[in-house]
Amino acid sequence: MNKTCNCGILGLGSCFPKKVLTNHDLEKMVDTSNEWITKRTGISERRILDEDVPAHKLGVEAAKKALADAKVEPEEVDLIIVTTETPDYLTPSMSCLIQSEIGATKAAAFDLNAACSGFIYGMSVANQFIRSGFYKYVLIVGCEGLSKVVDWKDRNTCVLFGDGAGAVLFGPVEEGCGIITTYTGAAGELGKNITIPCCYISPEDIEARGGENKRTLWMDGSEVFKFAVKIMEHASTKVLDDAGLTMDDIKLIVPHQANIRILEGAAKRLNIPNDKVFSNLHRYGNISSASIPVGLTDAYSQKIISKGDNLILVGFGGGLTWGAAIIRWNK
Numbered sequence: 001m002n003k004t005c006n007c008g009i010l011g012l013g014s015c016f017p018k019k020v021l022t023n024h025d026l027e028k029m030v031d032t033s034n035e036w037i038t039k040r041t042g043i044s045e046r047r048i049l050d051e052d053v054p055a056h057k058l059g060v061e062a063a064k065k066a067l068a069d070a071k072v073e074p075e076e077v078d079l080i081i082v083t084t085e086t087p088d089y090l091t092p093s094m095s096c097l098i099q100s101e102i103g104a105t106k107a108a109a110f111d112l113n114a115a116c117s118g119f120i121y122g123m124s125v126a127n128q129f130i131r132s133g134f135y136k137y138v139l140i141v142g143c144e145g146l147s148k149v150v151d152w153k154d155r156n157t158c159v160l161f162g163d164g165a166g167a168v169l170f171g172p173v174e175e176g177c178g179i180i181t182t183y184t185g186a187a188g189e190l191g192k193n194i195t196i197p198c199c200y201i202s203p204e205d206i207e208a209r210g211g212e213n214k215r216t217l218w219m220d221g222s223e224v225f226k227f228a229v230k231i232m233e234h235a236s237t238k239v240l241d242d243a244g245l246t247m248d249d250i251k252l253i254v255p256h257q258a259n260i261r262i263l264e265g266a267a268k269r270l271n272i273p274n275d276k277v278f279s280n281l282h283r284y285g286n287i288s289s290a291s292i293p294v295g296l297t298d299a300y301s302q303k304i305i306s307k308g309d310n311l312i313l314v315g316f317g318g319g320l321t322w323g324a325a326i327i328r329w330n331k
């Protein structure tokens, strides 16, 4: 066991399929319009995997970029956590598929499903392992192929989601930097509001899917919307209190990207301007657990954040689950 240390971000990377599906493309598939989607969600386009390409391929490329950014070799990684609600297989896990393809021969590997909150849950695990000195390098890959579980005939959901992966390598960083605090929570009694049946499907699930036994994503959008706005405020306030900071100490919030109206609603409740809340929703739609690591990668490459900045990361979604973290940028 090494001596205890702070846990921070050493490298970042993202990867998307080449195929772009625009709102205008969707107009030809379901009864919708570019105007409705843009106004009600903020989404203009999303990336979609070819049917014969497994989603973990995106995770492999994102992971390689994060390791190259950190200048860490794959063999040095101690643990790979893939956060996903759309694994290619239940077994082998996506993390094992990625471990093998990047050559992280010494890494332990497991998948973590906390839906769209997965990256924050993963961070809280990485933080414990690295702070305690048990592991040096933990790679978290948010990797999702939602196009494979979306019902392309359901206009309520198919306009919202996309595919993508974001990877972050966590490791020891200097005193005063890195993860300051994390907070995770769940309300299982509300889980029925977003479902993707897998090995089992109930009569209620079949009814929600118009009487069809299909293992597709179903969501009560307006219930989740109300939950999301409230929980973003609650979780952000909780981590600020835990860290003894105020919103004035925060440079940027990097939230899960589900709907621009959720981000604006939360900004209003938190009494902050919209531009303090990062958004790339228009380009990718909702990519579940990949959206926070992709958001971090984009904000970093756009030079919006620099060393010493405090960020709030906040996620919410299926389960229902939520999570938030404060990190002092160390790169």
Ligand code: UT7
Binding pocket: 031, 032, 033, 036, 037, 040, 041, 116, 155, 156, 157, 159, 220, 221, 222, 223, 224, 225, 228, 257, 258, 259, 262, 286, 288, 316, 317, 318
């Ligand atoms: O990442 C996991 C967490 N997920 C979320 O946070 C998603 C949260 N929910 C949402 O983002 C929003 O609730 C939606 C975007 C899903 C829906 O927006 P909304 O403003 O809540 O619309 P609504 O469900 O109340 O529907 C309003 C109307 C309905 O028509 P009627 O019943 O008023 O005639 C819908 O049928 O909009 C209709 N509608 C559409 N119209 C055109 C629903 N989807 C579409 C569509 N195109 N794609």
